[in-house]
Amino acid sequence: MRALLLPLALAACIPSEVVSPLLSGYRDASVPIASKADFDPARFAGRWYEIARFPVPFQSDCAGAIAEYGPPEDGVLSVRNLCLDAEGRVTDSIEGAARPVGPGRLRVTLDGVPFAAPYWVLWTDEGYRTAVVGTPDGRAGWILNRAPTLPRDRRVAALEVLAFNGFAVEKLAWTEQE
Numbered sequence: 001m002r003a004l005l006l007p008l009a010l011a012a013c014i015p016s017e018v019v020s021p022l023l024s025g026y027r028d029a030s031v032p033i034a035s036k037a038d039f040d041p042a043r044f045a046g047r048w049y050e051i052a053r054f055p056v057p058f059q060s061d062c063a064g065a066i067a068e069y070g071p072p073e074d075g076v077l078s079v080r081n082l083c084l085d086a087e088g089r090v091t092d093s094i095e096g097a098a099r100p101v102g103p104g105r106l107r108v109t110l111d112g113v114p115f116a117a118p119y120w121v122l123w124t125d126e127g128y129r130t131a132v133v134g135t136p137d138g139r140a141g142w143i144l145n146r147a148p149t150l151p152r153d154r155r156v157a158a159l160e161v162l163a164f165n166g167f168a169v170e171k172l173a174w175t176e177q178e
């Protein structure tokens with residue numbers, strides 16, 4: 001499974017001018033995109049369940065996913081992404097680091113991947129229970145939640161944030177979490 005995650009991770013890290021012909025984006029590039037200005041990496045640390053994602057090759061064999069961010073050390077968060085099968089069992093994982101490079105903007109490096117990828121936190125609710133993360137070029141995006149299920153009000157808010165930032169919300173794939 002690690003062999004499947006590596007190409008996905010690589011695809012997420014290649015400069016957009018190289019990947020654009022290979023992958024279709026999920027965001028209208030003419031729409032301005034904004035990251036969370038008051039993003040707090042310490043509050044972002046912890047376990048996040050994938051609620052929805054824009055389909056990407058590196059997660060094609062994942063029925064679900066969990067992202068774990070460790071507490072910041074010298075400003076850098078550790079990252080561990082887990083791929084889950086349909087029964088909720090971990091089938092693969094990859095680790096790395098997320099370095100804040102601006103308000104709500106992380107530069108993610110993953111072990112064995114020679115490039116870093118820009119992951120922008122577009123929104124979290126006030127309690128850091130739900131988050132919307134995307135790449136500025138629109139090749140990837142996720143709705144994450146601290147629990148496996150997402151309340152309706154935060155689901156609506158997350159969809160509004162994605163739409164406001166130019167993402168094609170109708171192309172989201174919803175994850176079934178155990």
